[in-house]
Amino acid sequence: MRPSAIRLVRDSFIACFALFVFAFLPASAHAADCGAGTLVTVVAHLDDDLLFVDPAISERLDARWCITTVHLIGGANGADFAYVQTRERASRLAYARMAGVPDEWLESNVTIAGKLVHQMVLKARPQVRLLELRLPGGAVRGGREPLGLLWEQHATLSTYPMNADGSVRVKYDRDALSATLKAILAQATLIYTLNPDTVPFIEHPDHIYAARITRHVAQTLGKSVPIVYHVTYPTGGWPGNLPAAEVQRKRDIVASYFSIDGSESSHVFGEFQWDGNWISRRYAFADRTDRRVPDFVSHPIQLFNAAASRCLSSAGPGRAPALAACTGSPAQQWRWDPLTVYPGNARNAALVSVATSQCIAERDGYLVAETCDQWDMAQRWTPWDFGLVYTPMRHCLGENDGKLTMRGCTALTTRYRWATTQRTQANDLRLATAMTGDIAGSGEQSVVYVQRQHDGPGFNVYAASLANASPPALWYANVVPFDPQATAPSCAGDRLCFDSVRFLLGDFDGDGKADLMIVAAREGGTAFWLLRSAGDHFEAPRLWLQTSNAFRPELTQQYVAADFTATGRASVLIAQKRADSGLDLWMASPQRSGGPAGSAPTLWAQARSLPQNVNLLVRETVGARAALVAVSSTNGRLALTPIANEGARMSVGERNVLPASFDPDFVKVTMGAVHGRDSNTLILLTPHLGESSEEAMIDVATLDTSGAGNTPAQAATLHGLSWSDVFPAFVRDKQGAALVLFRRTDATLGDFYFTGGAPALSRYPSGNGLALGEAQELGKLPGLFSETVRIDRLTQ
Structure with a gap:
């Protein structure tokens, strides 16, 4: 018999055997039916999807959609591989609870666009799939920002190990990461990600880069797909906007996650810490992938101080801003304009008045509005992700007796917390x-x-x-x-x-x-x-x-x-x-x-x-x-x-x-x-x-x-x-x-x-x-x- 005929018989036998085995597998092990739709969610860390995107993921899962969640970052900044595995175990438990089935998964490494990705598929609901790229992460408060270096400085990153024994690392540059994400996004009928249109450190730099990369890649798909962007850290001070039943379900899911990643859930069942606040909120804005937009779109914000019930207001060129009753006027609209800095630099934004286009500088202990100069250190602010605002000289902006003030950034009270909108819990x-x-x-x-x-x-x-x-x-x-x-x-x-x-x-x-x-x-x-x-x-x-x-x-x-x-x-x-x-x-x-x-x-x-x-x-x-x-x-x-x-x-x-x-x-x-x-x-x-x-x-x-x-x-x-x-x-x-x-x-x-x-x-x-x-x-x-x-x- 010729070799070609032998191969034909062999391949036919393998195919028949596979069909035979597949027929006797339990239904849960069959390939997922994605006829209802495929949601692909791309976030930075292994709790971002649970805290900021859900219950939108749960809703699609309940509607029998296929759910693919991509976590770009493994662990957290500087974490060892054991912590990466801990967070993945926590995520598996949370998604199993979301699906209402036992926490049993099929884990493997799969090749996507030539790169190994760690895949976890829920046995009882195989339409639930978690993809872990295990890239190194950046810090919340500034410092080395690997994802930003990859995207803006064309750096090459090495992942955490892909195997449980600590072996096999994968290298990514901008092109490789784009190709891998594009292959994952190609099957999506709906895409969720985080907020690309803000600056560190109002939100975590990992969040921002994950969203910008996702938007950029999604715009190369050559088709129109709905894409939804989710605001992260600032929402903790905004009014709760989720129905009661969804809040209760989400608390269960997130608390299951933190029972492993942190080993306690007290902050999840309360609203004294940010994690608990995020659970009862979901704020998002929608677009489509065929609408080309730049990596960053600046949106005016307010700076609202709840203790004073006042907004930061521009007093004009050459004068210091002040607190005033909130009117919504252009004088109370501000932009955080990104500056040319190395990714992860804390002094990374200019505070710009929308009304005057002037920047606020700190000189000799006083604030003053002046012509913008991105190289002037006196105009380099640090927007802060948990409500604090750092001035160029590293003071904290706040309120005292109804007036705008600055002081050292230790032992602060809520008078030094700021919101990016007047609509907050304080006036809900x-x-x-x-x-x-x-x-x-x-x-x-x-x-x-x-x-x-x-x-x-x-x-x-x-x-x-x-x-x-x-x-x-x-x-x-x-x-x-x-x-x-x-x-x-x-x-x-x-x-x-x-x-x-x-x-x-x-x-x-x-x-x-x-x-x-x-x-x-x-x-x-x-x-x-x-x-x-x-x-x-x-x-x-x-x-x-x-x-x-x-x-x-x-x-x-x-x-x-x-x-x-x-x-x-x-x-x-x-x-x-x-x-x-x-x-x-x-x-x-x-x-x-x-x-x-x-x-x-x-x-x-x-x-x-x-x-x-x-x-x-x-x-x-x-x-x-x-x-x-x-x-x-x-x-x-x-x-x-x-x-x-x-x-x-x-x-x-x-x-x-x-x-x-x-x-x-x-x-x-x-x-x-x-x-x-x-x-x-x-x-x-x-x-x-x-x-x-x-x-x-x-x-x-x-x-x-x-x-x-x-x-x-x-x-x-x-x-x-x-x-x-x-x-x-x-x-x-x-x-x-x-x-x-x-x-x-x-x-x-x-x-x-x-x-x-x-x-x-x-x-x-x-x-x-x-x-x-x-x-x-x-x-x-x-x-x-x-x-x-x-x-x-x-x-x-």
């Missing part, structure tokens, strides 16, 4: 902290607040007296175990988790003591769990009401508890978003039998004219049915709308637009019986932004809601307090009337901590017309302030 008006009520039935009001637990997604409920400075008491502990190896969600079934529930306080059983109500998604609808007050603790949750799937938390702008039926028992108003416009107001009332259960919601109003971003406040009159006032932002103005209670229905009144001096982004409101038990006064807190201010101050105004067209009147000024740090309430009990502030105490921050300080209580006794007396400090409370902050409404 959806947020809530403490609730107030007579939980003991003693005639005295207490503060009830909820603290995250750090070993899982559970929470603790504390109560603190408003009568005297005494340690708060633990009224209820809700432990939710976290198992990093689990495939099922931690918050499945009837488990109540901090991020996916909302809280109400009211006397739901009519015994004179305020109870806690917890609202959660359940069985396709909404569950209302009642924790009755026993006078010194809250009892275990019992199901008060389960709704149909017509009522879901993700559709409900706000829940409000009050005695809307004048029966001495609180009902729950459900403000549900309509599909066309406005809100439907539904009422879930206690059953007439007097038992500890609620009746199915009934429709009380179709409020089409109400904006969906309202904040509903209760208007109470002793012995009468509670009514509402809706506070909303309309066309940049703050507006009030009265909502009358007519027994079994509500009617929406005329909208009253407040003076333009009340910026809707900087007004915190509460309702109180300021002029007696039957009065209803709106109390408005705004930051004092007067140019002569020598300290942080808060202006307090009042507005009588009983008459249409009333305007707010200045009532008081609070000194030494930052508006962003306080949450107001007004109480009236046997101790008298008082304005109460649940607030954050400022504290020294670590490098990776977004905020610092314990919660504290201040009580300001109120005379007639909110004539506030000296503050009664009720002391610091246990835990961290940031761990008591929760989302109370869907939109603002």
